Amino acid sequence: MSITQILFWFLSALSILSALMMVTSRNPVHSVLWLILVFFAISGHYILMNAQFLAIVNMIVYAGAIMVLFLFVIMLMNMNAETEPQKNKWLKMAGAIGSGTLLLVLVAALRDSELRGRTLEGPEGTIGLVKQLGAVLFTDYVVPFEISSVLFLSAMVGAVLIGKKD
Amino acid sequence: MQPLTNRVKVLEPKPLNLMERLYLPNILKGMMITFRHIFQKKATIQYPEQKRPFSSVFRGLHVLNRDEEGRERCTACGLCAVACPAEAITMEAAERKKGEEHLYREEKYAARYEINMLRCIFCGLCEEACPKDAIYLSETFAPANFTRKSFIYGKPDLLIPDPKEAPDDFARAKGQIEERKENTRKNLTA
Amino acid sequence: MQLLSTDISLILEKFSIIVIVVLALLGIALYTTFAERKVAGIMQDRYGPNRAGPFGLLQPLADGIKLFFKEELIPLASNRILFILGPFIAMFTALITGAVVPWGSQLEIFDRTVSLTIAKPDIGILYVFAVVSIGVFGMMIGGWASNNKFSLLAAIRGASQVISYELAMGLSIIALLFVTGTMNLGEIVTQQMAGGLGGLLGWNIFMQPLGFLIFLVCVFAECNRTPFDLPEAESELNMGYHQEYSSLKLGFFLFSEYINMIVSSAVMATLFFGGYDIPFVDETALSAAWGNNIVAILGILMLLSKIVFFLFLFMWVRWTIPRFRYDQLMDLGWRKMIPLALANMLITGVVTLWLNS
Numbered sequence: 001m002s003i004t005q006i007l008f009w010f011l012s013a014l015s016i017l018s019a020l021m022m023v024t025s026r027n028p029v030h031s032v033l034w035l036i037l038v039f040f041a042i043s044g045h046y047i048l049m050n051a052q053f054l055a056i057v058n059m060i061v062y063a064g065a066i067m068v069l070f071l072f073v074i075m076l077m078n079m080n081a082e083t084e085p086q087k088n089k090w091l092k093m094a095g096a097i098g099s100g101t102l103l104l105v106l107v108a109a110l111r112d113s114e115l116r117g118r119t120l121e122g123p124e125g126t127i128g129l130v131k132q133l134g135a136v137l138f139t140d141y142v143v144p145f146e147i148s149s150v151l152f153l154s155a156m157v158g159a160v161l162i163g164k165k166d
Numbered sequence: 167m168q169p170l171t172n173r174v175k176v177l178e179p180k181p182l183n184l185m186e187r188l189y190l191p192n193i194l195k196g197m198m199i200t201f202r203h204i205f206q207k208k209a210t211i212q213y214p215e216q217k218r219p220f221s222s223v224f225r226g227l228h229v230l231n232r233d234e235e236g237r238e239r240c241t242a243c244g245l246c247a248v249a250c251p252a253e254a255i256t257m258e259a260a261e262r263k264k265g266e267e268h269l270y271r272e273e274k275y276a277a278r279y280e281i282n283m284l285r286c287i288f289c290g291l292c293e294e295a296c297p298k299d300a301i302y303l304s305e306t307f308a309p310a311n312f313t314r315k316s317f318i319y320g321k322p323d324l325l326i327p328d329p330k331e332a333p334d335d336f337a338r339a340k341g342q343i344e345e346r347k348e349n350t351r352k353n354l355t356a
Numbered sequence: 357m358q359l360l361s362t363d364i365s366l367i368l369e370k371f372s373i374i375v376i377v378v379l380a381l382l383g384i385a386l387y388t389t390f391a392e393r394k395v396a397g398i399m400q401d402r403y404g405p406n407r408a409g410p411f412g413l414l415q416p417l418a419d420g421i422k423l424f425f426k427e428e429l430i431p432l433a434s435n436r437i438l439f440i441l442g443p444f445i446a447m448f449t450a451l452i453t454g455a456v457v458p459w460g461s462q463l464e465i466f467d468r469t470v471s472l473t474i475a476k477p478d479i480g481i482l483y484v485f486a487v488v489s490i491g492v493f494g495m496m497i498g499g500w501a502s503n504n505k506f507s508l509l510a511a512i513r514g515a516s517q518v519i520s521y522e523l524a525m526g527l528s529i530i531a532l533l534f535v536t537g538t539m540n541l542g543e544i545v546t547q548q549m550a551g552g553l554g555g556l557l558g559w560n561i562f563m564q565p566l567g568f569l570i571f572l573v574c575v576f577a578e579c580n581r582t583p584f585d586l587p588e589a590e591s592e593l594n595m596g597y598h599q600e601y602s603s604l605k606l607g608f609f610l611f612s613e614y615i616n617m618i619v620s621s622a623v624m625a626t627l628f629f630g631g632y633d634i635p636f637v638d639e640t641a642l643s644a645a646w647g648n649n650i651v652a653i654l655g656i657l658m659l660l661s662k663i664v665f666f667l668f669l670f671m672w673v674r675w676t677i678p679r680f681r682y683d684q685l686m687d688l689g690w691r692k693m694i695p696l697a698l699a700n701m702l703i704t705g706v707v708t709l710w711l712n713s
Contacts, residue, residue: 029500033438036493056482064489065522068496068515075500075508129478130539190569193677200399200676209401 008048015041028074032067039063051128222349225288225303228281228319229326229339233271236328239300242276249295254285279324283308283317304339365468373474377454385614386416388667395671426603434600435501442498443601443608449491450612453619456483458542460632460656461639463649472652473542480539481529484623485522488578491616492518495587498609499597510596513682514587518578520689525574527697528567531704532627535563541623545631549639556635561628566700568628570693575620577689580613582674586682621666625659632659 015038022034039062046055126132137145185191211218220226231239242259260277262270269275290303311317327335390405390412397404406412430439460472477483492515499511536544544560551558561568577584588596598609625631632655633639643651680688 029438033497052477052479053482056479056486059486060482060489064486064492065519068489068492068519071493071496071500072512072515075496075512131478193673197672197676200672203401204398206401208398208403210403212403 004048007044011041011044011048015045029071032070032074035070036063036067039067046128049128050126053130053133054128220305224305225290225293226306227283227304227308228286228292228324229302229304230279230321230324231300231302232326232329232336234329235268236330237267237269237271238275238325239271239298240276240279241272241274241298241300242279243274243297245295245297246292246301249291250286251289251291252285252287254282254287255292256280256282276321279321281319281324283319284314369468369470370474373470373472374455377459377474378451381451381454381615381618382611384618384663385611386420388614388618389419389610390416391667392671392674395668396675399672399675420607423607424604426606428603428605429600431503431600433503435503438497438501439600440605442494442501443598443605443612444494445497446491446494446612447608447615449487449494450615450619453484453487453616454622456480456541457619457622457626458545458631459622459659461648461652463652472656476540476542478540480541480544481533481623481627482539484619485526485529488518489522491612494609494612495597498601502597502600504600506594507597507599510587510594510599514580514597517580517584517586517685517689520686521574521577521584521693524570524689524693524697525578527694527701528564528570528574529627531567531697531701532560532564532571534701534704534708535560541626541631545626545633548630549633554636554638555630555633559628559630559633559635564628564700564704566696567704568624570697570700571624571628573688573693575624576670576673577685579616579620579670581617581670583677583680584685585674585679586685589679617667617670618663621663621670622659624666625662629662632656634658 018034018037018041022031022038025031025034039058043055043058043063046052046058127136233239242257244257244259247253247255247257256278257276257280258278259274262273262275288303292301293303308317326339329336393415394404394412404412405415408414408418430436455474456477458473458476462472463470495514495518496511499507499514502508533539536547538544538547548558548560549555576582580587588598590596598606601609632652634654639651639655
């Protein structure tokens with residue numbers, strides 16, 4: 001086994017394990033911390049594919065910013081394992097069925113997609129580097145990119161509006 | 167609120183001008199001030215090596231005085247204990263025996279003489295009350311200690327060194343005393 | 357066994373550089389604590405610590421021993437694992453930031469060219485940002501796990517401060533990246549060495565003075581240094597997120613702050629002050645005359661002296677400017693720094709486009 005393969009299996013195991021721990025932990029703060037670990041493992045996968053920019057942005061935006069906001073809310077609401085309400089049995093069942101269906105759809109979609117048979121770019125790939133990614137983003141995908149930026153802008157304006165209301 | 171006098175001056179805070187609102191020039195000004203202080207003379211006195219001279223009227227630990235022949239001057243009259251506002255002084259008188267003339271100057275002496283340094287307020291009234299010039303306040307202060315008991319100073323702690331056995335130490339203590347006395351006299355007459 | 361076929365000597369080389377950098381960071385941080393007290397002293401017309409050893413040089417050791425032998429307290433109601441994890445994360449993130457900083461050009465040892473940068477990723481400066489944003493977790497986890505209202509509030513105060521100033525910091529860096537065109541710190545340094553007056557005029561500070569100012573202010577906020585040291589305002593805000601910590605774990609928190617200071621000084625020197633570039637000296641001519649190694653070592657010393665200057669600046673500001681109020685801090689961050697950084701970015705972008713067309 002090469003070092004890349006060892007890392008791949010390790011990161012996969014880590015991400016699945018921490019994802020499971022995130023779902024099953026009783027304490028919301030622990031859940032958030034496990035989720036952060038999931039993001040780290042996924043960033044590790046990106047690095048294995050030499051998608052450095054994606055890896056680091058994943059870390060800055062998701063692990064660094066969004067999860068801190070999650071932690072903020074959870075810590076300030078003082079949610080503990082004891083205060084977590086016992087969920088209804090039917091609710092649990094419905095959740096299981098819903099997420100199971102989603103998984104099914106995802107797997108089916110992946111099965112039929114053209115991704116099958118394509119190989120991944122390994123550690124030598126260059127598409128994930130800043131320059132190449134920037135070129136692709138601003139030529140081939142410029143319209144979706146700009147539309148998403150408009151989306152963010154409108155979200156920002158909305159946030160400012162809510163913040164301004166006295 | 168109604169002003170109490172007609173001298174009230176209402177101050178209008180001036181709006182900050184651009185330079186002040188930029189904030190940075192003023193920060194730089196403040197930083198230059200602190201930078202200048204790097205080169206200024208340090209106010210520290212490095213204690214065990216350097217000592218700050220005491221003022222001439224400093225009142226420190228008590229000293230029980232001896233005369234030129236090394237005899238204790240105290241006669242245990244108790245005036246100092248009476249004068250003491252903090253009631254820090256206790257003593258026990260005893261009569262001088264034959265053959266003790268070289269130890270005590272008069273027929274009566276203090277067999278026990280104790281000052282509680284935790285009670286003492288170092289006012290110096292004992293010194294003023296003493297008719298025999300037997301007690302003085304020196305230019306040292308009580309060192310720190312762990313027990314209360316150790317702050318009750320007995321005769322061995324208070325007595326001035328013997329002029330015959332340790333003339334240097336005696337002279338040092340005595341010199342301070344004379345100087346102090348001189349100063350007090352000057353202050354009183356002035 | 358493909359694993360063993362990788363370049364063992366390369367691994368050894370990188371490992372030794374990592375060890376040296378980590379030890380150097382720890383050593384400098386140790387003496388930064390000493391320098392802080394000394395600078396505080398002389399700026400207040402005192403001497404500062406001068407009793408332990410000659411000129412008080414053993415003072416950091418004495419401090420360390422004291423911290424080490426203090427009683428280790430873990431509050432009963434705290435979350436034990438997270439309580440220990442907090443200072444660990446703070447220390448770890450502080451140390452790994454130094455991985456992308458180019459500490460010097462390269463040395464030639466036994467026919468090997470040893471690069472004095474631990475890693476040269478394509479993303480360079482973004483790595484620093486990622487690590488800094490993870491460093492917040494040390495503070496937050498520590499504050500929350502203490503199970504103390506004041507620690508929690510201080511942790512949240514600190515984290516929101518760090519996140520807020522990260523934005524302005526990122527925007528000021530974007531303007532710089534317009535100028536350099538690369539995120540790789542090593543390349544940024546080599547670009548700066550090409551300027552006039554032996555590299556001095558190539559320094560990015562001359563291209564981006566406003567960007568540097570914003571970056572500097574944000575670094576002060578990120579490192580929780582005065583005037584933005586609200587997360588640990590001992591006197592009025594109840595000490596901060598490490599209130600329940602004692603002994604070595606407290607030491608880890610305090611120490612990580614000093615390491616952060618050193619690394620951010622290094623980053624500032626690299627981005628804006630030419631890194632290991634020696635001003636008024638043409639490095640290529642000099643290395644032809646004296647050999648590469650000597651020039652590289654001189655470069656390391658140059659970078660170190662720049663770092664020392666910034667550390668002194670940190671202390672100088674600390675003993676001059678009083679603390680900001682929290683609303684002033686947020687106001688400065690969101691309503692002054694971010695618009696300023698955006699304007700700087702816009703102007704830089706327009707000028708760069710205009711010059712390149």
